[in-house]
Amino acid sequence: MSACAVDAAGVAHEKTGAGARIVSLVPSITELLFALGLERQVVGRTGFCVHPRDKVRNVPKVGGTKAVKVDAVRALRPTHLIVNIDENERDTVEQLRAFVPHVVVTHPLTPHDNLSLYALLGAIFDREHEAQRLADALQARLHEAAGHAFAAQNVLYLIWREPWMTVARDTYISAMLRVVNWQTLPDVQGGATGAGRYPSFEFDDAEHAPWLAGVDRILLSSEPYRFTQAHCDALKSDPRMAGKRIELIDGEMVSWYGVRAIDGIAYLMQRASAA
Template identity: 75%
Template sequence: MTTRVVDAAGIEHATAERGARIVSLVPSLTELLFALKLDAQIVGRTGFCVHPRNQVRHVPKVGGTKAVKIDAVRALQPTHVIVNIDENERDTVEQLRAFVPHIVVTHPLEPRDNLALYALLGALFDREDEARELSASLEKQLHACASRAWPMQKVLYAIWREPWMTVARDTYISAMLRLVNWHTLPDVRGGEKGAARYPSFNLDAAWLAQADRVLLSSEPYRFTRQHCDSLSHDTRFKGKRIELIDGEMVSWYGSRAIEGIAYLVDYASR
């Protein structure tokens, strides 16, 4: 009996046939597909899909997450393309719908959403046992994190400079940080009164005075120790803890979330 699964856009998909050809336009989901042991069916990925390193190098690139080469995807004749609401452009997805039988839309907003993500892809591609194993590992990490008492802190999580940019509280990154009781600044949610999910700010913003920590992410902008040193000498950041953080561990959902939660617990314990 054919199972039918529903993606984040509310679109129903029948269980894929064994000969399914998958193109992933989301780095963290490419890694998840490999974790689900779908190596032989992954026929395309973006240039930002860099994990697992040894396996992805054999998979053809089709551009970037926001600069997809439509003709390159077409040439691969995929039956399924995996996309994400935040990472891929709507226009790109609509162009792909013209010739790809199944566009699978994802949109995890918090760590626990990975359970549904594992279940979705596991059911779709007949990897339910592998999906259950990932879910058990994630539940274990979530439980270990929740079993500890974390002091509340307000943090600035910087993802870009020139202009400086951070994350709103309805992003996956912010939800990850809340696992250790860290609350991102400013206190905004994307879409509220025109607020962006990844708002820009300037270093004179009054709300920066509330920050206990300043976290400079390794991606998408690659902050370095030099940036930490520069801010530490800025009087506007006097007394604040300024440090680098591994952006992949905090922002990548999918299978990386399991390792990411363990990383965050260790990071917050220092």
């Protein structure tokens, strides 16, 4: 029996050959599959799987990350389905499990977790060499970041408005920001899969005033809510935000794991060094 790779749900997967038919319901992992040289085996993706742009356009869409078209997936006859604990709905995954032989569950929570993610997919789809190449590049980037003395900053990372929403410290986003010594506020842990991982708040709520006062920098992400310069300017003109640096940030660079983490860390290093 061939060696097995164990996914985030504790399920062991044996190595598969070139005949694998993969449907990915995770945008960042779709990008990673292409980086691993698996473009001929990716037969389905979500509408949010937009990278690499020149290649994914040829892959059929199966709905969104949370609004998956089950019949569209079935029609593609996948052997493997790749999902993520945060991004996909459990009930939908269970429906798909009824006819997809292999469901690979992922759940990276830190930049370092990408190393095991590369190894997992490399082992399953016979791309160990390509996975090691990515791991070496990420290790080098992490080592480079660790060698810098970045100024400590308390940051508020906004992902939504009406209501305003941010990230707890046990999210992948918060862990990425810590690479450059940016600590997210509020200082809360949301739990493994709970809604508390993305807490809502109001700027004028007295309950939130103490930790909001300690924010040095407000980052308005490009996703999932697409903040614009107009939103940035509006916050800058708010007297409650006086003294805080307010800027837009590329959400893909911060929240997409997989191969994007390599460039994402470089992006954050550049932002932090320019502060």
